[in-house]
Structure formats: structure tokens, C-alpha cells
Amino acid sequence: MPHLTSPHEATRTRVRDRLARAVLPHADTWERQGYIAPDGWRALGGHGLLELAHDGADFLHSAVFLEELGRTGYAGIRAGIGVHAYMATSYLRMFGTAEQRETLLSATCRGERIAALAISEAGAGTDLRHLLTRAEPAGDDGYRVNGQKCYVANGSQAGFYVTLVKTRETSHDRGLTGVSLLVIDADAPGVTRTAQPMTGWRSADVCRVDFDDVLVPADRLVGRRDLALMHLMKGLDFERLVAGLLAVGGVGHCLELLNRFVREHQVKDVPLASHQAVRHRVAELNSDLALIRTYAYHAAWLHSIGSLDTHTASVLKLKATELAVTAAQTCVQYHGARGYLDDATASRLYRDAMAGTIAAGASELLRDMIFETH
Numbered sequence: 400m401p402h403l404t405s406p407h408e409a410t411r412t413r414v415r416d417r418l419a420r421a422v423l424p425h426a427d428t429w430e431r432q433g434y435i436a437p438d439g440w441r442a443l444g445g446h447g448l449l450e451l452a453h454d455g456a457d458f459l460h461s462a463v464f465l466e467e468l469g470r471t472g473y474a475g476i477r478a479g480i481g482v483h484a485y486m487a488t489s490y491l492r493m494f495g496t497a498e499q500r501e502t503l504l505s506a507t508c509r510g511e512r513i514a515a516l517a518i519s520e521a522g523a524g525t526d527l528r529h530l531l532t533r534a535e536p537a538g539d540d541g542y543r544v545n546g547q548k549c550y551v552a553n554g555s556q557a558g559f560y561v562t563l564v565k566t567r568e569t570s571h572d573r574g575l576t577g578v579s580l581l582v583i584d585a586d587a588p589g590v591t592r593t594a595q596p597m598t599g600w601r602s603a604d605v606c607r608v609d610f611d612d613v614l615v616p617a618d619r620l621v622g623r624r625d626l627a628l629m630h631l632m633k634g635l636d637f638e639r640l641v642a643g644l645l646a647v648g649g650v651g652h653c654l655e656l657l658n659r660f661v662r663e664h665q666v667k668d669v670p671l672a673s674h675q676a677v678r679h680r681v682a683e684l685n686s687d688l689a690l691i692r693t694y695a696y697h698a699a700w701l702h703s704i705g706s707l708d709t710h711t712a713s714v715l716k717l718k719a720t721e722l723a724v725t726a727a728q729t730c731v732q733y734h735g736a737r738g739y740l741d742d743a744t745a746s747r748l749y750r751d752a753m754a755g756t757i758a759a760g761a762s763e764l765l766r767d768m769i770f771e772t773h
């Protein structure tokens with residue numbers, strides 16, 4: 400793989416082993432209960448898996464970790480960890496003050512405080528201009544927050560939410576202006592969270608979070624007031640890169656299962672793989688994965704040198720998550736009814752894959768951006 404050398408492969412072996420110990424024995428329990436257990440988070444922290452690099456040359460080690468996290472085959476778990484260790488905390492790492500980084504990040508690295516990202520609302524997902532959550536000045540210092548966020552991963556377990564709020568009134572046709580990022584503590588008076596169980600990504604702990612007259616100190620502002628759009632543009636490209644790398648690992652897991660199954664499963668006394676149509680279908684999927692995986696590490700390398708662009712991040716996220724759907728659908732089809740059982744792995748992969756093309760930017764939005772940035 401281009402850009403990867405023997406230290407990266409050593410990281411692969413190490414993180415695969417640690418994920419096998421910290422995640423796989425508990426994964427089905429977390430899926431059933433709908434969240435990663437607190438001692439699971441602490442174990443991940445203890446293994447050093449929540450503090451890998453967000454930038455620079457070391458990001459390639461993170462890329463390997465993200466692929467391996469995807470290869471666990473549990474997209475809800477990978478989403479929870481991805482949001483905590485990368486997507487939500489990236490805003491603190493990139494734009495937070497020294498004090499915010501010191502007080503919040505050390506606890507997240509140990510898995511003692513869980514981070515969540517609260518951007519989407521019922522009427523503002525793809526189109527964030529319709530954001531309704533407001534932060535108004537409260538006294539001399541700080542903000543009073545009112546509003547409701549939806550589909551927040553790690554929602555019930557989070558210690559804090561990196562939250563997108565409107566801090567200045569502007570009209571919709573002026574684009575996404577007058578918005579800011581605030582860190583809001585989950586135990587602040589006026590914060591309530593309600594589970595929003597999803598078809599897939601079951602351990603991702605997706606919740607609605609309500610803010611009712613929540614007082615937030617001024618020092619919880621992340622980055623520039625009213626100018627969070629600038630931060631989001633960078634943060635969302637990073638989110639797409641992370642989502643793409645996770646999806647590449649997920650497709651790898653799915654195709655391992657499929658490659659094995661078509662060789663083993665017999666219909667009319669011959670393995671499925673004895674049919675050319677089956678072999679060619681699986682070969683197409685393996686080929687698509689090989690191309691997209693190479694592109695994923697190209698994108699990770701661009702990020703590591705500070706040159707990731709919206710176009711590359713969007714192409715990766717689009718192609719990796721759409722391949723995940725096609726691969727999972729094929730996996731269910733060739734498994735027959737046994738793959739469609741509620742507790743079948745193929746079934747879970749299919750349910751999970753469907754969320755990948757919506758969360759972190761729907762495929763149609765990505766196609767629009769790819770067209771515009773070409």
C-alpha cells in the first residue's frame with residue numbers, strides 16, 4: 400500500500416490485537432444494550448486507542464487504526480469511537496484553547512469522558528442554514544442555549560457535546576453565517592437526552608438532545624464566535640476522511656466473510672464459487688475495494704501533509720460508503736435466508752451500511768460537492 404511502511408504495519412498488528420481484546424468480546428453486548436459500556440471506553444483508553452494523531456505524519460498510523468476499527472465489522476462501535484476520538488474532539492484539537500485541550504482532551508484520551516458532536520437538527524441536516532438552536536448572551540459572561548439536536552451518536556454516554564449554535568441572527572439566504580461551536584456539559588441543568596434507536600449502528604447510542612435554558616460559560620466557546628463555518632469546513636472534510644477510512648475497513652470485513660462463504664457454501668452439491676457469475680461478482684467487489692483502499696491512503700497522506708481538500712474527502716466518503724452498501728447487499732443475497740435472519744452477521748452489515756451513506760454527509764450532497772469542486 401502506498402505511503403505505508405513497516406512501522407505502519409506494526410501498528411496494524413498492534414491495534415488489531417488490542418481491538419480483538421477490547422472490542423470483539425463485548426461487541427454483541429454493546430449492540431444489544433445500544434451503547435459502548437463505560438469500562439469498554441476505559442479499556443480502549445488504557446490500550447492507547449483513543450489518543451492517536453489527528454494530523455502530521457503520524458496520522459497515517461491513525462488511518463491504519465481506523466481501517467482496523469472498521470474491520471471489526473461493527474459499524475455502530477466504529478461510529479461511536481470515530482465520533483469520540485476524531486470527529487468531535489477534532490474541533491478541540493484544531494481550534495480549542497490550551498485550557499480546553501488540557502481539561503477536556505486528557506479525560507477523553509483515557510476514555511473517562513465521552514465526546515459527542517451535536518450538529519444536526521430535525522430541520523437542519525444537509526442544509527444547516529435552517530439551524531434553530533440559539534445561544535443568547537447571558538449576563539456579562541456566557542450563553543443561554545435553547546434548542547434541540549437530533550441523531551447525536553454517543554448521546555446518552557457523552558460527558559459533553561461539541562454543539563453548533565446560532566449566536567447571531569442572519570437570514571437563510573446569507574448562507575451559514577452567525578454560528579458558533581460551544582462545549583456543553585451533559586450534566587448541565589436543562590440538558591436532557593432521549594434515545595433515538597436506529598435500524599443499524601445499534602451501539603452508536605444515537606439520541607436526541609434537548610437544551611432548555613442551559614447556561615454555558617464563555618470559556619466554552621471553541622474557536623471564533625459567529626465564524627464557525629470556517630471551522631466546520633475543515634472539520635467536515637476531516638469527518639469525511641475518517642468516515643471513509645472506517646468504511647474501507649468495514650468493506651474489508653464484509654468481503655472476507657463473502658469470499659469465505661462462496662467457497663464453502665454448497666448448492667446442488669457444488670460451492671457457490673463454482674459459478675462464474677458468482678466469482679465475477681465477488682471479483683468486482685474485491686477490485687473496487689482495492690481501488691478505494693488505495694485512494695483512502697492517498698487521502699490520509701494528503702491530510703498528513705496538510706493538503707486534504709473537499710473534493711478528495713468527498714470522493715472517498717462517497718465511494719467507500721456506497722461500496723459498503725453494494726457489498727453488504729451481495730453478502731446477504733449469497734447467504735440466502737440464513738443471511739437475512741435478524742441476528743445474522745450479513746444482516747447487521749446490511750443494516751449498518753445503509754447509515755453510512757447518510758451520516759457525515761448524504762451521498763447526494765457529496766456528489767453535488769464533487770461536481771462543484773471538479
Ligand SMILES: Cc1cc2nc3c(=O)[nH]c(=O)nc-3n(C[C@H](O)[C@H](O)[C@H](O)COP(=O)(O)OP(=O)(O)OC[C@H]3O[C@@H](n4cnc5c(N)ncnc54)[C@H](O)[C@@H]3O)c2cc1C
Pocket residue numbers: 482516517518519520521522523524525526549550551552553597600603605754757758759760761762763764767
Ligand atoms: C446513524 C446516524 C448517526 C448520526 N450521527 C450524528 C451525530 O453524531 N451528530 C450529528 O450532528 N448528526 C448525526 N447524524 C445526522 C446526519 O449528519 C444527517 O442525517 C445528515 O446530515 C443528513 O441530514 P438529514 O438526515 O436531516 O437528511 P436531509 O437533509 O433531510 O436529506 C434527506 C435525504 O435527501 C437527499 N438529499 C439531500 N441533499 C440532496 C441533494 N442535494 N440532491 C438530491 N438529494 C438530496 C439524501 O438522500 C438525504 O438522505 C447521524 C445520522 C445517522 C443516520
